[in-house]
Amino acid sequence: MDRPALLPGEIAHQHILGTYVALSYAVSYIGSVTTLELLHRRTGMRGWYNVSLLVGSAISMGSIAIWGMHFIGNRAIILDYGVESHQLIYNSSFTALSFFLPIVILLSAYMFIGTNEDVSKARVCVGGTIAGLAVVLMHYLGQFGILNYTSVYKIPFVMGSVIVAVVASNVALLIFFVLRSQWADVWWKRICCSFILAGAVSGMHWLATMGTSYRLRNAALPNGVLNKKQTVIVVGTLCLFTCTCLLAYAIVIGTKTRQMHTKVRKVTLSAVVFDPEGRLMVSTSGSLPTEVITDTLNSLLDQEFSREHPVFLWFYRVSRSWPSVKDSIFGMQQHLRTVEFRKLSTEEQSNLNVIFRELLCVAVKKLSEQLRHPLEHIGALHHDILHTQPSARSQVSTPIAASSDVENPQRVANGRGQTLFMYRQVSKEEAARLQSHGYRFASVKVAVDVVARSLQLRRDELTSHIQSMRESSGSESILEPGLHVGYFAVRANIDGGFDVLVQSLQPNLIPSVRLPIKALNDEMRLVIQSFHGMTLSVALRSLEDKIASSSGTEHTFLEELQSSIRTLTKAYPDSFWLDAIFSSVPVSLPCRPGNGDVEYSTAQMYIFRAIVPIHQREVSGGIEMSPFELFMTQQRTFSTSRDHEVFARQIHAEFSGLAERYLRMTKPALLSSRVASFIWPGSQRPSTAEKS
Structure with missing residues (x-):
């Protein structure tokens, strides 16, 4: 049927393609879930780790959830019954400006909200309002960049779109940050918040679109303008790249989680760090920094590895006198590289005790490197050992057994492990430095559930031990004069x-x-x-x-x-x-x-x-x-005991000779003796190297 040609100044007929509406929401949702995942991983305002997450969250929200959704959504608008020359054409300058402007605004909004564990609802509401206005600003700035049409707006729809964007953004961010502060933001809850956040963007866009008419300026189609399919390909590629990065990140986190479950079946060492307010330091996944000490050596000792074992008592003293052992750890590492752990059962008990002590000290060294903290300030050993449970999910809230009861010794068997704790309290400056390296500080009450699951420990038992360490991490427990x-x-x-x-x-x-x-x-x-x-x-x-x-x-x-x-x-x-x-x-x-x-x-x-x-x-x-x-x-x-000096001399006498011995050892040859003798007939490996 012949239709009259659309003339400049006339309002174009428009209809919407449902396929592109669904696609635009999917794009907005991908950007939203990426944004919340990155915000979830932030631990502070300082450090390259946190800055990169902050910038990444602003880019994913501004460029994909808002900008990408807008331009794919506008491709759903068919004007003048589909006449090719009468479709929307955009100014490249305004398109670029509409890309970067929401990113800058969102960056300021997320910085204003902050990363405090004690969430400020007022700050979140202000940040949510700014985020909602960023959506509105990007939409109408993009509309202003249309070259061949003049947009005609209905005021009630404009006001409604602003309200939808601001309210939905506030609801989504408020729920997200409240759950995050309570360590209850599991993955499915973040997905639900992402639906709301994507709904804020899409709801605002389509409500504004329903109240917008287009008056034709001219029908000239400039060269170099992306058509509908090309726009979808560009934005779709950007979203696919984001999905790939997010999937890779999830795989890495999943691998770390599996590694953590493997760790807790062994003898491990975990760092318990408190800030001046008594909050507990954890990683973004809610676990404590942990290093494996050993997985088999404890079964070869002459008695159960408990707080009565001579090695544990020795390590307890070392943890309160780190300078005495600091210079010997390198020699310990050299010695452990020569130990054949498969043949440990043939070693004498005294040698096994030495190896176990070396493993403990090396694990502390690795833990200090993980925290990027000097060894002498890593903290003190807690006076008790906790035993992991075979199925933490079912036993996390089980009433605790009397772990200190001498009639009920717990042994490491059938996949169960033991966990030792190093504890200390840090200053505000040290806490800020740890946050810049990707750690969070949360109240013990809200963090203990996640920590108990990651370590496969009973919740009540772990809570009492953390409380004990919190009390001990302040001033020294010692008598007053008199x-x-x-x-x-x-x-x-x-x-x-x-x-x-x-x-x-x-x-x-x-x-x-x-x-x-x-x-x-x-x-x-x-x-x-x-x-x-x-x-x-x-x-x-x-x-x-x-x-x-x-x-x-x-x-x-x-x-x-x-x-x-x-x-x-x-x-x-x-x-x-x-x-x-x-x-x-x-x-x-x-x-x-x-x-x-x-x-x-x-x-x-x-x-x-x-x-x-x-x-x-x-x-x-x-x-x-x-x-x-x-x-x-x-x-x-x-701290007032003179035994520290005597203990330091004992450690030096025992391990300094060991360190010197293995530092003087001849390094193993890269070639076998036969090959070496064939290439260099006059050469011969020292006969004592293998014995050493």
């Missing part, structure tokens, strides 16, 4: 040896309370000596009698002594304390220096001694049983 009264209780271990009763939050200290007295005079010492050998119940009755018959300074001292003992008894109300025997001989213990002039100090403690019945497994809150060997090791690791 006089103290304490309880020293032991319980026989059915496997041999003894366990000591210690404070739960300060496992290197026995239950004690400080007396409000700076020093004792001769009269006070005589009073204390009068209680020697008495049980607690008898001593308290004797104190009552002495207080009633005393006066002056002695009366005040006796009341303070009675108050301190009752305070200690109320804090740990166990029945076996009533039979505890008092010793009037003071014990000297390490303590915090009283002033800057005192390098090494001791505290004086008067002790009630008790034996906990072996059948009594439960004790009052705030105290727990700890292996005697571990407790004695902890007494040697205080």
